[in-house]
Amino acid sequence: MNRKMLRVTALLCSVCLLSAGCGKKSDSSSLKKVNVAELSEKDLSETLELGGTVESTEKDSTVMTDLTNLKVTKLYVSVGDSVKAGDILCELDSSEIEKNIANLEKNISDSSTLYDYKYQQLQKELENTRKSGQLDIDEANKKLEDARNSYNSEQNSYNENRARYESLTNEANDLQNQALNAGDEVQAKVLMEQYKLKMGEVAAAMSAYETANSKMQSLKETIAMYEKAVESAKISAKSQADSAQYNIDTYSLTNSSDTDNKNRLEELKKDLEKTKVRATGAGVIATIPAEEGKVCRDGILMTLQNASNVCVHVSIDEKDLLSVKSGMKAVVTIPARKDDEYSGVVDRVLDIKSANGFDGYINIDDPTNFRIGMKATVVITTLDAENTLAVTKKSVFSDRKDDDSENEDDKKFYVYEAEKQSDNTYKLRKVEVTKGNENNTYVEISGEGLEKGDYIVSMPGRCKEDDIVDVKVTGKNRNDTDEEKGENDDE
Structure with missing residues (x-):
């Protein structure tokens, strides 16, 4: 075996020994390092600050008069004055009304005596009738x-005679x-002989009940006649009473000038009160x-x-309109009590744009x-999301590629938790x-097994499930800008 082959063999053995050692214990220096942040509660609430003016919740109440020909003689109030129900606000010129009232009262007094006498006579006739x-x-x-x-x-x-007749007949x-049968x-x-005598009694009894029956038939006719007489008397009495009442009514109508004057007097007194x-x-x-001295046409x-x-009337800009809904909470401050905050709620938002919004x-x-x-000043909470478990938006990913044609509701979203x-x-x-809920930086999440304090990977793009990693916790005692900066630096 040459020297070159020996060196290759030694190198392969070294690699195998190194791999076997790593299988027993991971060397943190060789692991992938990822940034994580604790899953924590955040305030994702959003607010909108608006200026406004205090107004009545009701429409303005208009004080009017139908005496448009009368001048205003006195104004008792000024703009900004507080008034109670029943307070006199102003007076109109009543001199002409008072003069007409005096004349009518005299005319009525002069004519009332004769009218009342005739009227009383007709009333007596009605009572007598x-x-x-x-x-x-x-x-x-x-x-x-x-x-x-x-x-x-x-x-x-x-x-009685009918019963006696039947009894005597039986005896006979x-x-x-x-x-x-003797x-x-x-x-x-x-x-x-006894039979003949009894038949005489039978004949007398029969005659008696037939006479009574004849009288009964005659009395039936008499009763019918008197019933008609009663109805006729009632009709006649009503007719005569109606005639007497008609005389009274006719007299009242034909002498209505006095009644008209009385009605006119009542109307003038009402007008006097309205001044x-x-x-x-x-x-x-x-x-x-x-204005004093002038009529109100x-x-x-x-x-x-x-x-x-x-209530407080505010004007909402078009870009903020859809974020403001009825029922949203609001905090109101006023210059007169600048250190105090008053709670309120959005009552309604009109759908028609006015001059200011x-x-x-x-x-x-x-x-x-x-x-x-x-x-x-009104601060409206347009999104109420305090104490919400949230992570940075970059921590959440989807398995699918972004596509404008894809329905966002069909996507599935994930995070990596470092266990x-x-x-x-x-x-x-x-x-x-x-x-x-979400804002520009954070998004609220919920998932199986996730709870406050879990480590969530901040930048999941280089990770995959079951990776063994070394973590760097970011965001502790730092503001959001520092956290994002740390993530970007690490990346």
């Missing part, structure tokens, strides 16, 4: 009642049968178009805002210190994760 009609009805009812009583009496007589039949002629003759314009509810005076005197319920309204939990017209081994090395575990 009603009394007379009731008397006729009562008389007809009395005759009807007497006829019904007579009928009942004759019916009793009929029933018995005598006749006895006579026919044992001797003398006895038969005596029984026949003192009062607040219908509590609020703050927002505008006063009315359009009827608008002033406007009020409800100060008991206020899209209008949004923030309800305040405690509006005690807020006044209409104040300036306010510590018994020899202080780390083995990479590929974990499928679900992504949640």
Whole structure:
């Protein structure tokens, strides 16, 4: 064997011995080094700061008058004044109304005496007519009642005589049968004489009940006649009462000038009351178009805002519109209490753009210190994601290549978790994760077995599952910029 072959053989043996030694224990100096970061809770919340103005939650209440021909004689309030329901806001010129009221009251007084006398006479006629009609009805009812009583009496007589007739008939039949079956002629003759006498009684009873029946039929006709008489009396009484009432109504209509004056007087008194314009509810005076000494042709005197319920009106830029939703939390500050923060919530965002942007309204939990017209600063939490387990976006990867035509929802995402081994090395575990909230740097993740404090590979591009690696923990006691810088340097 030549010397060259011996050197090759020795080299191969050395390689085999070295490989066998590595199988027992890894040399950290020869392992791939990767940067990892602890899986930790981060605040991924996002906010939007806006300027706004304190306004009433309700639309402005317009104070109007329909007395547009009257001048405003006195204004009792100024813009910014707080008023309560019932407070007098202004007065209109009432002199012409008061003059018309005095004239009408005199006319009504002069005509009321005669009118009232005639009216009372007609009322008396109506009462007398009603009394007379009731008397006729009562008389007809009395005759009807007497006829019904007579009928009942004759019916009793009929029933009694009918029963007597049937009883006597039975007795007569018995005598006749006895006579026919008598044992001797003398006895038969005596029984026949008794039979004849009994038949006389039968005839008298029959005559009595037939007479009662005839009277009953006659009384039925009488009762029917009196029932019609009662109805006729009622109709007549109602007709006469209606006629008397018609006379009253006709008189009232034909002498309606006095009634018209009274109605006009009531209207003028209402107008007089309206010359003192009062607040219908509590609020703050927002505008006063009315002027003393002038009429309000359009009827608008002033406007009020409800100060008991206020909100902050903000204008949202078009680029931020879709990030602001109803129900989002907000923090409000005002110059008057600059060190205090007030919690609130987004009530609504209008879909129509105004001159300054899209209008949004923030309800305040405690509006005690807020006044209409104040300036306010609003910080809206557009993404509420505190204490979220998150990693840098670069730590998450997909097995598929990015493709604009691929549906993002169909992709599966993964991270590499570095699991510590018994020899202080780390083995990479590929974990499928679900992504949640994210910002420019971090993304929320969740996956099987992942928990706070796990080591997640920061730059997974050079790694594969089950790699044995040496880790360098980054991000401890550093800010995000330093962490990213360390990763890039290592890379």
